[in-house]
Amino acid sequence: MxxxxxxxxxxxxxxxxxxxxxxxxxxxxxxxxxxxxxxxxxxxxxxxxxxxxxxxxxxxxxxxxxxxxxxxxxxxxxxxxxxxxxxxxxxxxxxxxxxxxxxxxxxxxxxxASSDPEFARWADTRLDRWLVDWSLRNGKEKTAKMIADERRIERLVDIELFSDIRRIEDALKQRSCTEALTWCSENKSALRKVKNTLEFDLRLQEYIELARVGKNLEAIAYSKKHLLPWQESHLPQIRQASALLCFPPSTTCSPYKRLYDLSRWNTLIQSFRLAIYNLSTLSSEPLLHLAMYAGLASLKLPACYDPQTKNVDCPVCDPSLGKLAEEVPFSHHVNSTIVCRITGKIMNEDNMPMAFPNSGQVYSREALEDMAARNDGIVKDPKTGETCEFSALRRLFIS
Ligand SMILES: [Zn+2]
CATH class of the missing domain: 1.10.287 (Helix Hairpins)
Known part of the structure; x- marks a missing residue:
C-alpha cells in the first residue's frame, strides 16, 4: 500500500x-x-x-x-x-x-492516490463546496452564489436550503412563528422521530405573546388547542404557562419574568437552526472548520500559543487559525518533526538543527548560516540575545 x-x-x-x-x-x-x-x-x-x-x-x-x-x-x-x-x-x-x-x-x-491529478481537481471542487457552505452559514449569500456560479457547482451546494433558513429566521427576528411552524408541520414525522420539540417551543411563544398583550381568553383557547396535545411530555411547562396569565409582563417573579423575556426569540432561532441542521445531518459548524480541525490537530504544538516561540510558517501560530485550533488536541508528533522558528522550515539531516552553546536554543543550519554570512561569521540567538561564532554552535543529530 x-x-x-x-x-x-x-x-x-x-x-x-x-x-x-x-x-x-x-x-x-x-x-x-x-x-x-x-x-x-x-x-x-x-x-x-x-x-x-x-x-x-x-x-x-x-x-x-x-x-x-x-x-x-x-x-x-x-x-x-x-x-x-x-x-x-x-x-x-x-x-x-x-x-x-x-x-x-x-x-x-x-x-x-492523493497524488492523482484527478483527485486534486476533485478536492478543489470540494474546497469550493466548503467555501460556499461557510459563506452561507455566515450570511454571505452573495459570495456563496458567486462562487457556485463561477465554479459551476450550483447543483452541488445547498443555496436553497440556506435561503429557506434565512427566510424563517428573519420571520422569527420579526417575532413571527408562522413560517417556522409551517416548516415544523412539513417535517412533522421527521422531527418526531428525533424527539425534537421545536414546535412546542414555538407554540408556547405564541401563547406568551397573547398573554403579553393581555388577550387572556384567546390565550386559554390557544393553549387548549396547541399546548394541551403536548401534556404527556410537557405538563410542567403547560402548568407554568397557565399561571403566566396571572402575571403582567412587568412581573419580577423569576419563572414568569423569564417566560416574558424577549431573549426567548433568540433561543428559538438557535433551536430552529439546530433542528434544520439535524434533519439534514449538517454539522452545527461549517464543514470547512471540521476539515481544518483535522489538519490543525496534526500541526498544533504548545509552542504555537507562546508569543516567544511562534513560527512564521505554522498555520496554528497564525492568530485566526490558532483560535480555530483552540479546541483541537495537540499533535502527537512533538518530537518527530522539528521546525525552525526563524525560517519555518523543517529541520532534518539536510538542514540540521544547531544549538547555541549556552542557551541551548535550537535553529536550523540554513537560518544560522544565512545570519553568519551577513554578520562576519557571528550568529545571534533571537530569543536570548546570546552571540557566538558560527563554528561554536553545536550540531544536533536527529534520532
Ligand atoms: Zn505553530
Missing amino acids: SANKLNIEGIMLFEQPFARVPYENYRKVFRASQKNIEKELTAVQTAANDIAKRAKSGSSSSEDAVNALDSMITRVETLKRKLADLQSSSGASTIGVMRERFKHLSSVEGMQ
Missing part, C-alpha cells in the same frame, strides 16, 4: 449531508404527492359509494349519476395535473441534483 493511498472512508465521513439534503427535498415532493393522491382518491371513493347507495334506494336519477361521474373525472384530472406540476417544478430537478451528487461522490472511489 502506498503512503498516499486515498482514505475513501475518511473522505466520505464529511459527505453525508451532501447526499442527505436533496434526499430530504425529494421526500417533501413525495409526501406532497402522496397527500394529494390520498385526498382526491378518498373524495372519489366517497362519491362512488354515494352513487351506489342512492341507486340502490332508487332516490337518484341517471342524470345525477352522470353529473357525479363527471365531477369524479374532473377530480382525477386535477390530481393528474397537480402531480405533473410537482414533478416538473421540483421533483425532476431534485432527482437531477441527487444524480449529479452521487456521480461526484462515486468518481472519487475510482481514484487510487
Whole structure:
C-alpha cells in the first residue's frame, strides 16, 4: 500500500449531508404527492359509494349519476395535473441534483492516490463546496452564489436550503412563528422521530405573546388547542404557562419574568437552526472548520500559543487559525518533526538543527548560516540575545 493511498472512508465521513439534503427535498415532493393522491382518491371513493347507495334506494336519477361521474373525472384530472406540476417544478430537478451528487461522490472511489491529478481537481471542487457552505452559514449569500456560479457547482451546494433558513429566521427576528411552524408541520414525522420539540417551543411563544398583550381568553383557547396535545411530555411547562396569565409582563417573579423575556426569540432561532441542521445531518459548524480541525490537530504544538516561540510558517501560530485550533488536541508528533522558528522550515539531516552553546536554543543550519554570512561569521540567538561564532554552535543529530 502506498503512503498516499486515498482514505475513501475518511473522505466520505464529511459527505453525508451532501447526499442527505436533496434526499430530504425529494421526500417533501413525495409526501406532497402522496397527500394529494390520498385526498382526491378518498373524495372519489366517497362519491362512488354515494352513487351506489342512492341507486340502490332508487332516490337518484341517471342524470345525477352522470353529473357525479363527471365531477369524479374532473377530480382525477386535477390530481393528474397537480402531480405533473410537482414533478416538473421540483421533483425532476431534485432527482437531477441527487444524480449529479452521487456521480461526484462515486468518481472519487475510482481514484487510487492523493497524488492523482484527478483527485486534486476533485478536492478543489470540494474546497469550493466548503467555501460556499461557510459563506452561507455566515450570511454571505452573495459570495456563496458567486462562487457556485463561477465554479459551476450550483447543483452541488445547498443555496436553497440556506435561503429557506434565512427566510424563517428573519420571520422569527420579526417575532413571527408562522413560517417556522409551517416548516415544523412539513417535517412533522421527521422531527418526531428525533424527539425534537421545536414546535412546542414555538407554540408556547405564541401563547406568551397573547398573554403579553393581555388577550387572556384567546390565550386559554390557544393553549387548549396547541399546548394541551403536548401534556404527556410537557405538563410542567403547560402548568407554568397557565399561571403566566396571572402575571403582567412587568412581573419580577423569576419563572414568569423569564417566560416574558424577549431573549426567548433568540433561543428559538438557535433551536430552529439546530433542528434544520439535524434533519439534514449538517454539522452545527461549517464543514470547512471540521476539515481544518483535522489538519490543525496534526500541526498544533504548545509552542504555537507562546508569543516567544511562534513560527512564521505554522498555520496554528497564525492568530485566526490558532483560535480555530483552540479546541483541537495537540499533535502527537512533538518530537518527530522539528521546525525552525526563524525560517519555518523543517529541520532534518539536510538542514540540521544547531544549538547555541549556552542557551541551548535550537535553529536550523540554513537560518544560522544565512545570519553568519551577513554578520562576519557571528550568529545571534533571537530569543536570548546570546552571540557566538558560527563554528561554536553545536550540531544536533536527529534520532
Ligand atoms: Zn505553530
